[in-house]
Amino acid sequence: xxxxxxxxxxxxxxxxxxxxxxxxxxxxxxxxxxxxxxxxxxxxxxxxxxxxxxxxxxxxxxxxxxxxxxxxxxxxxxxxxxxxxxxxxxxxxxxxxxxxxxxxxxxxxxxxxxxxxxxxxxxxxxxxxxxxxxxxxxxxxxxxxxxxxxxxxxxxxxxxxxxxxxxxxxxxxxxxxxxxxxxxxxxxxxxxxxxxx
Numbered sequence: 001x002x003x004x005x006x007x008x009x010x011x012x013x014x015x016x017x018x019x020x021x022x023x024x025x026x027x028x029x030x031x032x033x034x035x036x037x038x039x040x041x042x043x044x045x046x047x048x049x050x051x052x053x054x055x056x057x058x059x060x061x062x063x064x065x066x067x068x069x070x071x072x073x074x075x076x077x078x079x080x081x082x083x084x085x086x087x088x089x090x091x092x093x094x095x096x097x098x099x100x101x102x103x104x105x106x107x108x109x110x111x112x113x114x115x116x117x118x119x120x121x122x123x124x125x126x127x128x129x130x131x132x133x134x135x136x137x138x139x140x141x142x143x144x145x146x147x148x149x150x151x152x153x154x155x156x157x158x159x160x161x162x163x164x165x166x167x168x169x170x171x172x173x174x175x176x177x178x179x180x181x182x183x184x185x186x187x188x189x190x191x192x193x194x195x196x197x
Contacts, residue, residue: 016081023071031068038082039064041139042089048135049093049128059093066092086132094128140187148183151176 011019011033022030039060046059066088076082141149154165162180166173 017076020071020074023068031064034067034081034085038085041082042085044139045086045089045135046093046096047130048131049090050097052068056093057094059089059096062092063089083191084146090132094124097126097172099129137187144183144186148179148186152183152187156179 011022011029014022014030014033016034016037019030019034023034031197042063043056043060046063047053047056050056050059067085074081124155141152144152150169151165154168155162160168162176163173165171166176169176
C-alpha cells in the first residue's frame with residue numbers, strides 16, 4: 001500500500017507576486033508557500049546579522065508576520081518580491097541586533113557613561129551591510145550550477161585567471177568565459193534586488 005502524496009494546494013507554480021496578491025486576500029496557504037520559498041534565506045540573513053540562532057528564528061517569524069500584515073504595501077514597480085523580503089529581513093534583523101547590543105552594553109557599563117562606548121549607528125549599519133552582501137553572494141552562489149559556481153570560486157576566491165581555470169579543469173577557455181559570464185549575471189541580479197530594497 002503506497003502512501004498518499006501531500007495535498008497539492010496548486011500554489012507551487014504561482015509567481016511570488018500572485019502569492020502576495022493572495023496574501024492580501026488573507027489566503028494562509030499563500031503565506032505558507034512564500035515561507036517555503038524564502039524562509040531559509042530570511043533565516044540566513046538574520047543569523048548572519050545577529051549571530052544568534054534564537055534571535056534569527058525570532059526575526060524570521062517576525063518577517064513573515066510582517067508580510068502577512070503589510071502585503072498590501074508591496075509595490076510591483078518598486079522591485080521584485082525577493083528584494084522586498086530581503087529588505088524586510090535586513091531591517092528587522094538590524095533592529096534586533098541593535099536591541100540586543102544595547103541591552104548587553106547597558107548591563108556591562110553599569111556606572112559608566114554608556115553613550116561614549118556605544119558604536120555609532122553608521123558603524124553598525126556598515127557592518128550589517130557587509131554581512132548582508134556576503135550572505136547574498138553565498139546564497140546566489142549556492143543556486144548556481146556546479147560548473148558556474150566552481151569557475152567563479154576559482155576566479156574570485158582562488159585568484160586564478162580564466163586561462164588558469166581552463167587549464168586546471170581541462171576545459172576550453174571559451175567554455176570557462178561563458179560559465180563566468182552566466183554565473184556573474186545571476187549574482188548581479190540578486191545583488192541588484194538587494195540594493196533596491
